[in-house]
Each structure stands twice: as structure tokens, then as C-alpha cells.
Amino acid sequence: MPELPEVETVMRGLAVRLEGRVLAATAAARADLRWPLPDLAPLVGRRVLGLARRAKYILIRFEGGLTLILHLGMSGRIVLSPPGANAAPPAHEHVVLRTEEGWRAGFVDPRRFGSIDLVATAAEASHPRLARLGPEPLGEGFTPEVLSRALAGRRTPIKAALLDQRTVAGLGNIYVCEALFRAGISPRRSAHTVAGARAARLVPAIRATLEEAIAAGGSSLRDWRQANGELGYFQHAWKVYGRAGEPCERCPGRPGCGGITVFPQGGRSSFSCPRTQR
DNA sequence: ACTGTTACCTGATTGC
DNA sequence: TGCAATCAGGTAACAG
Numbered sequence: 001m002p003e004l005p006e007v008e009t010v011m012r013g014l015a016v017r018l019e020g021r022v023l024a025a026t027a028a029a030r031a032d033l034r035w036p037l038p039d040l041a042p043l044v045g046r047r048v049l050g051l052a053r054r055a056k057y058i059l060i061r062f063e064g065g066l067t068l069i070l071h072l073g074m075s076g077r078i079v080l081s082p083p084g085a086n087a088a089p090p091a092h093e094h095v096v097l098r099t100e101e102g103w104r105a106g107f108v109d110p111r112r113f114g115s116i117d118l119v120a121t122a123a124e125a126s127h128p129r130l131a132r133l134g135p136e137p138l139g140e141g142f143t144p145e146v147l148s149r150a151l152a153g154r155r156t157p158i159k160a161a162l163l164d165q166r167t168v169a170g171l172g173n174i175y176v177c178e179a180l181f182r183a184g185i186s187p188r189r190s191a192h193t194v195a196g197a198r199a200a201r202l203v204p205a206i207r208a209t210l211e212e213a214i215a216a217g218g219s220s221l222r223d224w225r226q227a228n229g230e231l232g233y234f235q236h237a238w239k240v241y242g243r244a245g246e247p248c249e250r251c252p253g254r255p256g257c258g259g260i261t262v263f264p265q266g267g268r269s270s271f272s273c274p275r276t277q278r
Numbered sequence: 279a280c281t282g283t284t285a286c287c288t289g290a291t292t293g294c
Numbered sequence: 295t296g297c298a299a300t301c302a303g304g305t306a307a308c309a310g
Contacts, residue, residue: 071304
């Protein structure tokens with residue numbers, strides 16, 4: 001569920017409570033999420049050096065060269081509670097990290113599509129899930145030339161190509177729809193035709209969409225929250241996602257514009273304005 | 279190698 | 295109201 005802006009928001013919220021702190025305890029309520037859970041005992045007594053994000057993964061780096069890798073899947077979230085809080089743990093809380101100060105970070109994931117792994121920091125980038133990821137969309141390595149090259153020869157729709165984490169890392173269904181609207185490119189357009197001027201529009205459209213979403217604390221679908229419990233509010237800024245049938249803001253009252261349409265692509269819903277997205 | 283489909287899992291919403 | 299069908303922010307394992 002969470003895409004790059006939500007993961008970035010959660011990572012930052014978690015960093016506030018974990019960075020520089022020593023873990024006093026870890027607990028796992030089951031043996032697996034999407035994959036078997038690692039033994040978390042080696043983390044007890046270690047200090048958190050820092051947190052980072054790669055694509056939709058949160059990396060928690062510990063003293064002594066260990067990195068905990070978290071993926072929130074579709075329904076994952078992090079619930080922080082302060083020292084002394086006595087509330088019952090939320091349903092579907094599968095893993096808990098507790099600091100020496102008594103802060104508690106719970107990994108809550110009803111659908112259990114999320115994952116947790118523990119690796120040597122030195123081997124982090126070669127982890128099977130991270131090794132084949134494409135460039136970070138907010139990094140300097142993501143340019144129109146790089147994108148065009150990644151799309152060259154691909155006959156799949158641009159929508160599917162952007163959801164493929166090897167093309168560019170961190171986009172999901174919402175932000176692909178939003179970025180394509182912003183760039184004026186149809187989700188159905190064949191990926192290899194996004195080159196030249198179109199690629200030059202799409203790269204900044206992706207960046208701006210993600211940057212604005214991060215600034216808003218991500219999008220809160222249903223009751224999704226930041227690690228600190230606050231709601232993100234970027235969902236109010238969606239231009240097409242979830243707006244089927246509404247007039248597109250680019251063509252208000254125009255004859256021939258039937259408003260925003262929704263159609264399935266690869267089993268997911270694509271939202272677009274057929275008049276302004278070609 | 280590339281492309282599209284299926285499966286994994288629970289919960290909220292929709293439609294009868 | 296009740297119940298079944300459908301959908302949901304992801305990704306890996308398949309089949310062709």
C-alpha cells in the first residue's frame with residue numbers, strides 16, 4: 001500500500017525515535033510475514049546508527065554492521081508508542097522493537113504482504129530484493145536519458161513499465177497515475193515511445209509529484225497514518241486517482257471531455273484524462 | 279528476455 | 295440486516 005512518499009514519511013518518523021538509541025528488546029508474534037522472519041535477537045543491545053530508504057524499503061542500520069530491512073507491503077504500518085503507554089497492542093502487530101528509553105515501534109500488517117530481513121550492512125545493496133532496483137526517482141541518477149534507455153524496446157504500457165521497480169524504484173499505482181497525468185502521457189502509451197520530449201516531461205513530473213506528496217506527509221487511504229500517528233493529507237491533492245467521473249481540472253466544461261476515466265491495466269485501476277493524456 | 283496472469287492475505291465497501 | 299462479491303497503496307512466481 002505505501003508507496004515512496006509514505007515509506008519516506010514513515011522512515012523519518014521512525015528515525016526520530018530510533019536514531020542513536022539502543023534496542024532493549026525485540027519480539028515477534030509469528031514466524032513469518034511474506035517470508036520467514038529473521039532472528040532479531042542479535043539486535044538487542046545495539047545502537048541504531050541511522051535510517052534510510054531505498055525504493056519502498058526502510059533500512060535501519062545498527063552498530064556492528066547489521067541492517068534491518070523492512071517492507072510495508074500493501075497494508076503495513078509502523079505504530080510508535082511512548083514509554084509507559086499501556087494501551088493494548090494493535091491487531092496484527094507482528095514485530096516489536098523497544099528502545100532502552102521504553103519507546104516501542106510495532107510493525108502492523110493485516111495482509112502480511114510486508115517483509116523483514118536482517119543482513120550485514122556491507123551486503124545490503126546486494127540483497128536479492130534490493131540488487132535489481134532501478135534508480136531512485138529523487139536522485140541525480142534519474143534523468144530523461146536514463147529513463148528513455150530503460151524504456152527502449154519495451155512494448156508494455158508505460159503504466160506497467162513505471163510500476164516495474166527495475167525501471168525506477170518506489171512508484172506505485174497512485175503516483176504513477178498522478179505523474180502520468182502531470183506529464184500529459186496516457187497510461188496506455190507503449191513504453192518505448194516515451195523518449196525525447198515525453199521523457200523530458202515525465203521525469204520532472206514524477207519528481208514533483210513525489211516531492212509534493214512527501215511534503216504533505218504522504219497519502220492517507222482509509223486510516224493509514226504516519227509513524228507518529230498523524231494522517232498524511234496528499235490524498236486531497238490527487239488529480240486523477242480515485243476521481244473517476246469527475247471533471248479533469250485541465251478541461252473544465254470542455255465539450256468532448258467526459259471527465260476522468262478508470263480502466264483496468266494489469267489487474268490494477270488506471271485513472272486518466274483521455275483528452276489531455278496522450 | 280519480455281509480457282501478462284496468478285497468488286499471497288485480511289478488511290472495507292458495494293450490491294443484491 | 296445479511297451475505298457474497300469485489301476491491302485495495304505490492305511483488306514474486308509462473309506460463310507462454
